[in-house]
Amino acid sequence: MSSENRSYHGQPVIKEPTWTWEIPFYFFTGGLAGASAGLAYLSDLRGNEVLARRAWTGAMVGIGMSPLFLISDLGRPMRFLNMLRMFKVTSPMSVGSWILSASGATTMLATANAWTGLFPRSARFVRPAAALLGLPLSTYTAALIANTAVPVWHEARRMLPFVFGSGAGLSAGAAAVIATPPEHAAPARRLAVASAALELASNEVMKRQLGEHGEPYKRGAPSKFSHLTQALVVGGAALLLRRGQSSRGAAIAAGSMLCAGALSARWTVFKAGFQSAADPDYVVGPQRRMIEQDERRGASRRVSQVREVQLDKGSPATAPLPLSAP
Amino acid sequence: MGSGRNGGAQLETVAWPGSYGEHAKPRMGFFTDTSVCIGCKACEVACKEWNQIPMRSGPHSPSFTGKSYDNTIDLGADTWRHVAFIEQKAPARVVGRLPAEVGDGASLVQSAARAQAVDGGVQTYQEADGFRWLMASDVCKHCTHAACLDVCPTGALFRTEYGTVVVQEDICNGCGYCVPACPFGVLDQREGDGRVWKCTLCYDRLKDDKEPACAQACPTNSIQFGELSDLHERAEHRLAHLQQAGQDKAQLYLADADDGIGGAGAFFLLLDEPEVYGLPPDPVDTRRDLGEIWAAAGAAAVALGVGLAAAVFGGRK
Numbered sequence: 001m002s003s004e005n006r007s008y009h010g011q012p013v014i015k016e017p018t019w020t021w022e023i024p025f026y027f028f029t030g031g032l033a034g035a036s037a038g039l040a041y042l043s044d045l046r047g048n049e050v051l052a053r054r055a056w057t058g059a060m061v062g063i064g065m066s067p068l069f070l071i072s073d074l075g076r077p078m079r080f081l082n083m084l085r086m087f088k089v090t091s092p093m094s095v096g097s098w099i100l101s102a103s104g105a106t107t108m109l110a111t112a113n114a115w116t117g118l119f120p121r122s123a124r125f126v127r128p129a130a131a132l133l134g135l136p137l138s139t140y141t142a143a144l145i146a147n148t149a150v151p152v153w154h155e156a157r158r159m160l161p162f163v164f165g166s167g168a169g170l171s172a173g174a175a176a177v178i179a180t181p182p183e184h185a186a187p188a189r190r191l192a193v194a195s196a197a198l199e200l201a202s203n204e205v206m207k208r209q210l211g212e213h214g215e216p217y218k219r220g221a222p223s224k225f226s227h228l229t230q231a232l233v234v235g236g237a238a239l240l241l242r243r244g245q246s247s248r249g250a251a252i253a254a255g256s257m258l259c260a261g262a263l264s265a266r267w268t269v270f271k272a273g274f275q276s277a278a279d280p281d282y283v284v285g286p287q288r289r290m291i292e293q294d295e296r297r298g299a300s301r302r303v304s305q306v307r308e309v310q311l312d313k314g315s316p317a318t319a320p321l322p323l324s325a326p
Numbered sequence: 327m328g329s330g331r332n333g334g335a336q337l338e339t340v341a342w343p344g345s346y347g348e349h350a351k352p353r354m355g356f357f358t359d360t361s362v363c364i365g366c367k368a369c370e371v372a373c374k375e376w377n378q379i380p381m382r383s384g385p386h387s388p389s390f391t392g393k394s395y396d397n398t399i400d401l402g403a404d405t406w407r408h409v410a411f412i413e414q415k416a417p418a419r420v421v422g423r424l425p426a427e428v429g430d431g432a433s434l435v436q437s438a439a440r441a442q443a444v445d446g447g448v449q450t451y452q453e454a455d456g457f458r459w460l461m462a463s464d465v466c467k468h469c470t471h472a473a474c475l476d477v478c479p480t481g482a483l484f485r486t487e488y489g490t491v492v493v494q495e496d497i498c499n500g501c502g503y504c505v506p507a508c509p510f511g512v513l514d515q516r517e518g519d520g521r522v523w524k525c526t527l528c529y530d531r532l533k534d535d536k537e538p539a540c541a542q543a544c545p546t547n548s549i550q551f552g553e554l555s556d557l558h559e560r561a562e563h564r565l566a567h568l569q570q571a572g573q574d575k576a577q578l579y580l581a582d583a584d585d586g587i588g589g590a591g592a593f594f595l596l597l598d599e600p601e602v603y604g605l606p607p608d609p610v611d612t613r614r615d616l617g618e619i620w621a622a623a624g625a626a627a628v629a630l631g632v633g634l635a636a637a638v639f640g641g642r643k
Contacts, residue, residue, distance in 0.1 A: 008410060008604030009393040011400055015511040018502040038631060042638040075500015075520025082480040082499045090613055092623075093503050094479035135627035143623035147477060147612050149509040154612060157619045161626030169633055191637035198633075277506060284601045287608040298608045299585040300577040300600060304566035314564035315359050316547040 006288070007280035014149050016277045019270075022069035027141050027266040029069065030100070031168030032175055032259075033062025034134035035191075037107050039172050040114070041131035043187060050184040051176060056111040058175040059134065063107045066100060092144040096137075103137050106130035138168035145273060151283060152276035153269075155213040159206040163269065166202050167262045169195035174236070174258035177244065177251050185251065189244050192258055196237040199265060200230065212286060216275035217268070225268035232261030337470045337554065337589045341485035353489030354532060355591035356541065356549055357557035358463055359564055360603075361576070363548040365461035369407040370398060372543035376528065379404050384517035400604070401464055403516035406525035407540045410603050412460035462603050463540070463549055466491070466512045466525035467580055468591030471611035474504035474513055474524075489554070490527040490591055498522055509587065509609035527591070554591060564595055573597060579605065586610035 007013070017023075040055035071080045083097040106126040113123035142164035146157035153160065173192030177185050203226075207214045216222055236257030243250035276282050291298040343350030373379065382388055382404045391397050394411035401408045468490045475483040475491050482498035485491060493513075500520040504513045513524045528538035536542075541551035550557060561578055568576035575598050580590035586609050600607045 006601050008412070008602065009391075009396070009399075011604050013511055013601070013604060013606050014509060015402075015505045015514055017506040018515040035630060035634065038634040039638065042634055046638050046643055048638075048643050073502075075502065075515050075522075076498070079480075079497075079499035082482075082497055083501070085497070086479075086481045088476075088479060088481070089620075090476040090616060091479045091503065092619070093477065093501060097479060132631075135631050136623065138630055139623045139626040142626070143619045144503075145506075146619050146622075147616060148503075148506040149473065149610075149612060150506050153506075154615070157615055158622045161623040162629065165626040165630040165633075169630055169637075172634075173637070186642050187638045190641055191634065194633065194637060273506070280601070280604075283606060287606055288599075288601065291608055296586075296608050297584070299582075299587070300579050300596070300607065301582060302565075302569065302574070302577045304562045304569060304578075306562045306566050309566045309570060310563055311567065313560055314567050315362055315560070316550070 006284050011280065012278050013280045013283040014277050016274045017148075017150070018075075020073055022073040024263070024266040024270040026066055026069040026073075027164065027270070028167075028171060028263045029062040029065045030141055031062075031138045031164060031262070031266075032171040033059045033066060033103065033107065034136075034138035035168040035172030036062060036175060037103070037110070037130040037134035038132075039176060039188065039191060040110070041127050044114075044127065046187070048184060048187065051180050051188060053114045054179040055172065055176045055188070056107070056114040058172060058179065059107045059130070060111040062171075063100075063104045067104065070100075092140055092147050096140045096144060099133055099137050099140060103130060103133040106133060139165045145269070148273075149283075150273045150277045151213045151286060152210065152216045152272045155286075156206050156210055159202060159209055160269070163199070163202045163206055163265075166195050166198035167265050170199050170233070170258055170265075171262040174255040174262065176255075177240065178255035178259070182245055182248055182251050185244075189240055189251075192240060192255070193237050196233045196258060196261070199262070200233055203229075203265070203268075213276070213282070215282060216272040216279075220271070220275055222268050222272040222275060225264050225271060229261050229264040229268055232257045232264060236261055337489075337583050337591075339470050339472075339485055339489060339588075342487070342489040345485075346487045349487055351487045351489075351532075352553040352555075353591060354527065354552070355468060355489075355554040355557055355593070356465060356527070356538075356551055357561050357593060357595070358465065359548050359550065359561070359595045360460065360462035361548075361564075361568060361573070361595060361597055362546045363409070363461040363463055364546055365395060365409055365411055365459070366545060367398075367409045368543040368545060369463050369540035369549055370405070370409055372539040373407045373525075374405075376531070376539035377406065377526070379406065379523075380516075382517075401466070401510075401512050401524075402514035403519075403523040406465065406523075408464045410460070410462045410464060412462075412598075412602060414458050414460055414598070414602075460597055460602065462594070462596065463544075464603070464605070465540070465592050466527070467510055467587070467593075468525075468527060469611065470583065470588030470590065471613060472587075473507040473509060473611045473613060476611070476613045476616075477503045477507040479503060486529055486532075488527070488529075488532055490529065490532075492526045492529050493522060493524060495521055495523070507612060509606055509611070557593070561593065561595060568595070568597075575599070580609075586614070 036059035043052035088094040107130045109126040139161040142160040145153045176188035240254035290296040498521040537551045541549045580593040583589045
């Protein structure tokens with residue numbers, strides 16, 4: 001079949017998302033908040049209070065900005081509370097809304113406690129709760145976009161949460177590196193560097209697993225964001241490894257580059273989805289090939305289930321008119 | 327039909343008929359027989375009038391597209407029926423293959439077959455010249471497994487007592503999740519309004535025992551409305567008729583329970599592959615992979631927790 005037959009006047013088959021710039025920013029702030037809460041809680045356990053307080057602050061900033069981005073993206077922002085109208089496990093956005101709400105409440109309390117010592121009794125519960133909730137908060141956004149008809153997202157469903165999880169660790173580590181004096185920031189540096197490597201590696205694995213579905217990453221905006229991500233993450237990690245321990249200035253610069261890299265990585269995935277949805281070849285091509293290889297039956301059937309055709313049971317348009325009877 | 331892919335039963339959805347109990351109505355739907363569509367767009371207009379759908383605005387405001395007779399182009403928030411126009415060069419088919427007259431050497435049987443093909447509405451004069459028009463009125467499929475409904479976080483999208491899928495405009499907050507979730511690109515956000523809109527299968531008219539506006543306006547019965555089980559039976563006869571008349575690409579689309587969406591409430595008879603009409607050849611409800619998706623998100627969350635612990639405890643303080 002020629003390519004002109006594969007589409008209807010080159011029109012897209014599925015709709016591009018209506019989501020705007022707030023969403024990739026939310027992917028970033030949500031991951032930052034989620035992984036920072038975990039880093040903060042564990043640092044507390046380890047007895048590194050300086051790092052813990054700063055990581056709690058990072059978590060609070062992230063969790064504070066997240067709902068603003070999300071509400072601003074709604075078509076009807078005043079109706080944001082409808083998100084908590086029900087709990088639906090079939091909708092990662094519904095599950096995520098509840099995780100974000102619980103995460104927000106516990107993180108706020110835990111951060112207040114870390115800096116002021118207030119709420120000591122509830123802190124014993126909310127600190128580990130915030131840390132635990134932060135983990136799914138960091139990865140459910142990947143489930144959300146994987147659970148769509150957009151091929152470049154849906155076909156990456158096994159790998160995408162690991163990409164987002166790495167990005168969350170990277171954001172939290174980098175933000176803590178910026179905010180913490182170098183002598184207290186060793187765990188944050190380890191987290192940032194290891195996550196940087198995982199971010200780049202998981203992206204590569206994802207693109208490879210995607211095969212022909214991964215085409216959108218190779219051109220246009222996703223390709224540009226991908227190159228920007230690599231430069232920022234590699235540069236930031238190198239600077240952090242070489243000078244992050246000795247120079248506060250270098251640590252701040254490296255942390256900023258890594259945060260920007262994590263944000264750029266979210267933009268890469270976000271933009272790839274739009275490109276994947278906009279081109280009918282990306283949607284129809286792989287579906288057609290699966291049918292041709294007999295791996296899927298498709299949605300069409302050419303063989304009728306009836307043998308004896310009765311015209312009066314077909315279309316009324318072609319059924320014999322009652323008037324024509326003698 | 328009885329046996330076959332649907333097992334003779336009506337296609338059951340998660341919520342219908344079970345959750346409606348004795349209030350459940352028969353599952354209603356559309357059979358859109360594109361072989362008799364004349365591209366009049368009466369369905370588009372009737373739909374717009376009855377449902378009081380505004381003109382498109384923003385980047386999709388009305389314009390001349392230069393794409394055959396189609397200036398509507400796709401389904402969306404402000405278009406719930408869309409007539410596709412395809413001008414297709416096609417090899418001469420039945421009419422061309424069959425000798426026309428007995429005098430031209432045709433047997434009586436061949437001549438009769440040709441007459442039947444022409445009378446059956448299967449052939450056009452143009453087609454004999456190696457050209458044909460394909461016209462098709464597209465609409466929301468009211469899937470048996472509806473991705474839009476599954477992903478809607480507010481419950482604005484719901485399954486009605488007729489087995490159809492409807493957006494409640496007083497609940498939708500315009501989160502936009504259903505837009506990329508739909509494997510057919512049916513739903514979209516309305517510019518300046520913020521909410522998503524789509525075909526309701528005229529839920530209001532159904533409640534008054536009226537047929538949907540598009541089906542009532544269709545002059546050729548290309549759009550047939552009725553109980554889904556009746557429509558399936560009609561469609562099988564129509565498909566058999568077209569196949570016998572030599573339309574070997576004639577196919578029923580979304581008529582079977584074992585396709586990627588569990589069959590549709592609005593299914594189609596097409597004269598070419600679905601992608602020619604802008605329809606996906608193998609649409610899949612994303613919920614099919616939801617277990618895998620949640621498992622991966624859970625595993626990644628655990629991995630992140632392990633990674634955080636390793637970073638904090640795996641070296642000096």
